Amino acid sequence: MSAPVSVRRSLGIVTANRITSFGLGLLSVIVVSRLLTPHEIGIFSVSMAFIGFAHVMREFGVGQYLMQVREITREQRRAAFTVTMAVSWMIAGVLYAIRSPAAAFYGDAGVGEVMALIALNFVTLPFATPLRAQLHRDMQFKKMAVADLSNSVVSALTTIAAAWLGASYLSMAYGSIAGNLAGLAALVLISPRGALDWPTRHGLRDVFRFGAQSSVASFTTEIGTAAPDLILGRTLGFADVAFFSRANGLLSMALGQLKAVVQSVYGPVFARGHREGQDTAEIYSRFSAMLLAVILPGAGMLALLSAPLIEFMFGPHWQRSAPLGSLLCVFSMLTAPVVLAPFSLVASGHVGAMMRCRLACEALRVALLFSSLFCPLELVVALLGLAYLAEAWIFLRALQANLGIDTRALWRAVRSCYLLVPITLALPACALALLQRAGVQSAFAQLAVSGALGLAGWLLGLSLLRHPLHAEVARVWASVRSLRRRGRS
Secondary structure, eight states, rough: OOOHHHHHHHHHHHHHHHHHHHHHHHHHHHHHHSOOOOHHHHHHHHHHHHHHHHHHHHHTHHHHHHHHSOOHHHHHHHHHHHHHHHHHHHHHHHHHHHHHHHHHHHHHHHHHHHHHHHHHHHHHGGGGGHHHHHHTTOOOOOHHHHHHHHHHHHHHHHHHHHHHHHHTHHHHHHHHHHHHHHHHHHHHHHHHHTOSSOOOSSSSHHHHHHHHHHHHHHHHHHHHHHHHHOOOOOOOOHHEEEHHHHHHHHHHHHHHHHHHHHHHHHHHHHHHHHTOOOHHHHHHHHHHHHHHHHHHHHHHHHTTTHHHHHHHHHHHGTTHHHHHHHHHHHHHHHHHGGGGHHHHHHHTHHHHHHHHHHHHHHHHHHHHHHHHHHGGGHHHHTTTTTHHHHHHHHHHHHHHHHHHHHHHHHHHHHHHHHHHHHHHHHHHHHHHHHHHHTTOOHHHHHHHHHHHHHHHHHHHHHHTTTTTHHHHHHHHHHHHHHHHHHHHO
């Protein structure tokens, strides 16, 4: 089934927004990786692990609450803003208060300096949360793109300028503050008059009830995300944290952006479908089939090209990250069918089920990370494959129990996506082997040749397997050709 026109348009806007933001972020990472040492970047990564926990609690599930309610009243919007402001300002104070103990624990004053600066964000961020939630629910992606791009442009320019001027690990903190202020200013300007309102004492109970469960789930997820930085920073050192961060960045910078694009549109579409009594299992399977047709071959290409990609982006002194990145990309294929599961459970009102799934998944992930007390970084990353397997199993059971999504039916919808992987990788793998045998050491040459062949193999696979995404690709190509003909005439 082809996507509705409104969904296509929304995906196009979000994709353009994400690509631009990703490009700016990648530029910032590339420049900063050459201006700063792994130790300096490791200090910022460890500091942001604390900030990540704070960000989860700051929103307190307000965005998700406003997404799933049947109709947003002014009283609900005011209550949501009140909860967000109270929690966010409290967190700002806590972060500032614990900056010195955190710095002492890791034995570096830089950790406390970064935390003190980023705490300033929490004074202004709560004003943006209800505005973004309303725009997201209404699928006003053009307006959201304006705010996001304002944030990305200002953040990237500030970070690069600060690093160039010698701000070291604080350069990323300055960029974050400047970007968030620019994004908030854009949201205020483009939102309807009256969207920002005064706090209230009424209607807080419903927001707190939903937010408590959502925040436990989000906080648990953040534990899994931040645990490598927090645990490895203590057991193996800042340099190993930086190598893991760059390896994980292979996946998050590229495929993470793709997931974010689809999830941004999928969330309001699924929530609206659930409110209107549509077949949510069909919506889940349709979006998953489209998303996995890109995620799985993309993860395979990243796993294959991790060494030249890391050398090209970050430099030869980061090559230890390459095999780690390949492993993480392969592991991500295991959880691909449940990428949309957390959003689906929350949008359908099963926030408690999602919370229990997250608790189980992240408990295992953290337990495996503590193997770093006895094992080197490479073995720790290999053991994390068990956590990915468990996550897939746990969320598949939750989808079946709460939404009636049959695992076998879901597999029938996405199995062709897995068949796309060997078709996509066949030619790039041969080309990479031939280039290396011929002594071509240029990372750019390896990426260019393998990337072009991988794209050709992917398109061929979509056609051979008659995947639904092939029709969408053909539609985009037809539009491009039409625009070119108009330009010539």
